[in-house]
Amino acid sequence: MAGNRGGGDAGESEWLKVAELRAMAESQEPHAKEVDNLTLRRFLRARDHNVEKASAMLVKAIRWRKEAVPGGSVPEEKVRRDLDDDKVYMGGADRTGRPILLAFPAKHFSAKRDMPQFKSYVVYLFDKICSRIPRGQEKFVCIVDLKGWGYSNCDIRAYIAAIEIMQNYYPERLGKALMIHVPYMFMKAWKLIYPFIDNVTRDKFVFVDDKSLQEVLHQEIDESQIPDTLGGKLEPVSLRNYERTLPA
Template structure:
């Protein structure tokens, strides 16, 4: 009796032309969805722009003004695309910029406090293509330094860091070097000001804050301030100088104070 040889049934892949059609369909669907999202965002931007013009006509225009569409879009994203909330927050931010004459801040305006060397904008970007603002907490003395000067320095350096953003990037990295921090450097009001500036006036601009080599006394201080910082507290990372070296910079771009 002749033995029958049984071969397994093989499922053949669909023709290449079918795969190509499926791929094109998926890509086209994604493109249409992205285009729809852009159109929706654009409509909301124009709605905010129109409301600002009608209800707050006295606000300045131009870059960082009531008709700055890039700025409007950032505030919309921050407010989860609520037009009313974005208008409210934008109005406050634009008035603040005007009243504080942010556009007129210069090296000359902050020269007295900048000489302390307490903060600077690093010359290089980090490995994630972000401008870097470095602060030395041990050089901050709230009893000896004018709070208004400190605030001007803060805003000037944020503006300087933002001016270094590469095309397509929107956020900066802040590093607080806490080596040598003591009770005399603790300033609850100023630290809250730093986070408030980003929350109210520069939303979606701060990517992360590194607290580097924090001593025990600072960690106690942090427990007091953390509840006041809203969602920005989640952007804080405590780490070591070694982490900064290994995870955020190359040998060529590392800030000098974190070199071994």
């Protein structure tokens, strides 16, 4: 069963556990009735099919969302300052159809970060990328381009906050994170972040050296979907402008 964790079709035994999870979660939190079965399955897989642990995780997530996003979505105005920094872009899709998120940590500065606003921004961007996941897929891919990253960008608290939001409240949504153009000094920061990442999520972070970058990108993504900044043909869209590019 653990081999099913990463995605794919569920077997009958897994759906039976999903039903168990629903019954247990609804007995603790009435709003669990609003959660669809695929979401329940992601929480179940995130806790290695332990129904009790998955229920505790789901109930916590439901209550967190009611407090963190009382209106159901984060208003653009609330995260305008982070959006204006253009540190996240929407890309194309990988060869399996998973949408691509591009992150540029060198555009994030710890000195100007406001933690409550940053957390809202993280929720905003995860909601946006998850809304792009097509039917038949459940995950997205992230390319983290660390080119130009330095000490002024080092914000351990913010990085840990973002990872904890992702793994606790958006379980089994990240398919892979390609870490590229990684400066040596970033690895010192990574050693401080690493203990806060759960075992399942750790395996999804892939550090790519510069010599292998083009080979890895073309293995994962068709050239038409690779960002033009990385030698491909697609012009990514800033998260700040993403809503304006959607069809009416």
